[in-house]
Amino acid sequence: MTSTTTRTTRGRVAIAVLLIVAVVSVFVVRLVDIQVVQAEGLNAASLASRSDSTVTLGTRGDIVDANGVVLATSILRYAIEADPSAVDEFERPAADGSGEVTITADQAIAELATAMGLDPAAITAILTADPSSRYALISKSVDVATYNAIRALDIPWLYYKADQSRSYPDGSVAGNLVGFVGEDGTALAGTELTQDTCLAGSDGSEITETGEDGVAIPGSTVTVTDAVDGGDVQLTINSDLQYFAQEALAQRVTEVGAESGTVVVTEAKTGKILTAAEYPTVDPNNIDATDPAYRGAKVFSDPFEPGSTFKSITAASLIDAGAATPDSQVLAPYEYTSGDAVIHDSFYHAPMRWTLTGVIEQSSNTGISMLSNNMSVDQRWDYMNRFHLGQKTEVGFVGEDSGDILPGDVSGPTQLDDQTIYNTTFGQGLTVTAVQMASAYQAIANNGVRMPVQLFEGCRHADGTVTDAPAASTGEQVISPQAAQDTVHMMESVATTGYAADAIKIPGYRVSAKTGTAEMSDGSGAYGGAYLTSMAGMAPSDDPQYVVSVTIRKPVTITSGLAAAPVFQKVLSQVLKTYRVQPSTVPAPELPTTY
């Protein structure tokens, strides 16, 4: 009896102990499983359920002009989204604070339509397209005022998403240079694209743990990646001057029935582009309004045959090489034949006893062709290269063209036909861009020293450091100071006694200029009877400070340099006024034009 009882008790105790051990080990296994094996996944899941991940926007940088005037900036726009499945009536506190009023779905839609300036039917159509859907886009981008008005409606089935957008406060002023971005924010043209690496910011992200009501739990914010703001790009452009040039050019282009035109203003001593206007110019706020052909910067991308404005470069080369002086004499006929080449002047005249100055003043094709015989084609080709013609400028603008001078390599130009040899002395048979032409004139204006063309001052980062600023340069001596000054003085005769003299006179200042009327190629190698009229020059002639170059394409009512002359005169006057240039004090030297 006693021994049986003892055994039974022992058995019970053993079973109980075993059971306890079994249960405890189940818990231990489960504990280890949760705390160790699955720990990572469970932690992540729990964090995800109570945390909120937000994207912090990295702002794209501004584009500003030389004086800091904002030409492009980033702004926030709001996408208005709806949950069509939740569209129903809702309660809203009454305006007078007495309880709540019920707003029906139709009422809400009507209010929304008023706030957005849309037709209620259009919004209803969006919401009823798929009533079971949880997402419908009402508007991709509304401005702050509209957004605030919509938010004030307190409609529970609306959602908002902030997004970056670009705004161009000055519209089409420098629109060609500033460029634009696409709807998704990718840079598409102009400085926006050329300087994209500087301008672009990068978005960051943050994780915050929030309570049930969406309020962040203090100290729980974890920054996963920092948002980085883009840098600001400063241009050398003066936006007021650019506006003036665009307006003056546009008026003249429409007045003479032309197709398009350009104005480039550079600072003679530094090579900085102060204005690069063109008409038509894109308004980056409204790209669709502009013909796709005119959405870029033609001053950089569209080479043309310059015509007679090129004679100054040929004359400068001749003088520098010692092949001519301003007094070199030539008996210029109306028609000059050499080999297979036949050269005509633009107007009929008996053989004239002109000096090189006279040839420039009268813009004689035969005269400059005959004087160019004193210089080899190789030498002329060499000078074109020294003026950086046929090469892209230092700006590196997107879509920039190099222009096309005589084909050749380091050893010299390839063999050319006689006609082209002579045509290239007066700017036909080769192409340059508007900026290249202004740059060549800058070298002549700056005592023969060509400064690198500059459009960008650099990239200013958020911390104030400036990078990508062009290296300081002392320039390149392209021609001798004497040759440059002689050329400037010869061109002065165009402004004092040439056919366009009255149109480009600026009281108090000595002006040097050269007219041009180039025949335009019809695209198939022949000249098509259309003209590109131009005017390029500098002032004041005693110490040139600014270079202005104007081209007007395919004018109808006036087809000589007179089409471009008023624009040249207005822009140059404005430049001299803007930069407070002292009037000339030394009278112009009177170089003989005939002998």
Next chain:
Amino acid sequence: MTNLATVPIERLGAPAPAGEPRRRWLSPAPDRVARPRQRPRIVYAAVAIGGIAVIALAQLLLSIGLSDGAYQISSLQSQQKDLARTNQALTEQLTAFSSPQNLVQNAQALGMVSNGNTVYLRLSDGAVLGSPTPASAANAPIAANQALVPNSLLQPEQVVAAPVPDASSAPQAAAPDPTVPWQGALPSPQTH
């Protein structure tokens, strides 16, 4: 027993009446030890419990303060966002207003013309360079034309209305009263 009674009383302690010597020998020792032991126990307990209570209270107040601060931060942040939005909207408006197109248009609407005929005064010899002529709309170098240099941010209604000259007030403005009204006491001769 007698032997024991003969033990001189001086060897056992101070001379005292019978029965008393035993108490005097024993009682002082427990008195000295028991007092210090009992008192610290209560103080320690009180300090410990009080400390825990203070910590718990501080913790509670701190977390109330923190969560209250969180709501304040949240509300200030949303206020900051609203203000940033307002700032942006106003900046947008301001930059559009200061665009050259808007300025030129408004200046013209107010009847201002830019003088295309630039004239200079040379300070060295007082020479006037150029022929001064009054500005007129006809010879203005440029006339604002929104169509030529467009800015789609500008609304047509942003152009101010040209002021209408008021015929009745114009003559008054042209001939202001040349006399200056006297202010203060009338001067009187100091004669005696």
